[in-house]
Amino acid sequence: MITVVGIGADGWTGLPEASRHALETAEVVMGGPRQLDLLPAHLTAERVAWPSPLLPALPALMDGHAGREVSVLASGDPMFHGIGSTLVGLLGAARVRVLPHVSSVSLACARLGWPVERVEVVSLVGRPPQTLNAAVLPGRRVIVLGAGREAPSLVAGLLAGQGYGPSPITVLSDLGADTETAQRGTAETWNEPAASALHVIAVECVAGPEAEPLARVPGLPDSAYEHDGQLTKREVRAVTLARLAPIPGELLWDVGAGAGSIAIEWMRSHPSCAAVAVEHRADRAAALRRNADRLGVPSLRVVEGRAPAALDGLPAPDAVFVGGGLTTPGLLEHCWERLGPGGRLVANAVTLESESVIAQWYGRLGGDLVRLAVQRASPVGGFTGWRAAMPITVWSLTRKDVPK
Incomplete structure (x- = not known):
């Protein structure tokens, strides 16, 4: 059994009795150097500082101390972006006991008077700042x-770059300790480091006149994307994502991704959604990556190559969108085979040849077939008329007990 003890910046004095007892009876205490330094001298346990990088070394480290009473120190709540979650994933919940402390987020909200349930938390630890x-x-x-x-x-620069320069920022350092401080300013005027490496950054988002707020629901403006015309347009994109039906924690394959709009808006629907965008043209893949960064999903995985060969070795998807290459031999077969029960396949066709492929699959497997025709108002001389975009055929199917 591994005991994970949450500890705050107030150190030993802020620990409840159960946490102190776990550390006093441990044979080994592991943690970061800063956390280990918070412990009193009278503890007899062997102190082991985390190696760097930690994650690759963690399994061998745990095995090396098997059979001993081990306590692990974590900042605040170990199950909130902490080592507790990592150890449960590695060892299983039955082998890990967690004694949490108050999280830095709870302390920050208490200082600011913010209801915790109305605050969004973003961790940039080990993640791209975008x-x-x-x-x-x-x-x-x-x-x-x-x-x-x-x-x-870094945070202030990102905010100002998106037109949110007037946003108030409060940096709270060493929360709960005698050295606790609060620094205040705005994104457009911020020019100082945090008082301590142990801090959180509280932001109240205020849009400046140049900001372009982008909703989290599907159907962002086409202008939100850098593209060369290879883009699933706004109205069609909204329908397509409704058919893909993203669920938190699921993985999408976006095949023939172009500007990446389907994969990006899939991931924007929930922070735990993941996607792989497959695009064979290097220039489009580069623009796709820039789109993902700007729209807040830099962890989108981009695979440069031609499907279906580029799909080999990818983790199995929960949903697949085929926006290009429908006439490529074996592509739909490969995507369909990789889907498990409940998986969704959506394919969009704009040419007669790709429509023919969809019609054959629809005739064999069924599903839902829809044709979308979008018209936009535009000038006609001194008047206004309708200009029709090319119609799009959308085929969608959920894998159940369907014959191959």
């Missing part, structure tokens, strides 16, 4: 977990 972009919307309160004393300046 992850914050998706959470920045007018009126939202966001607490950012940063890494390093320069994190507030």
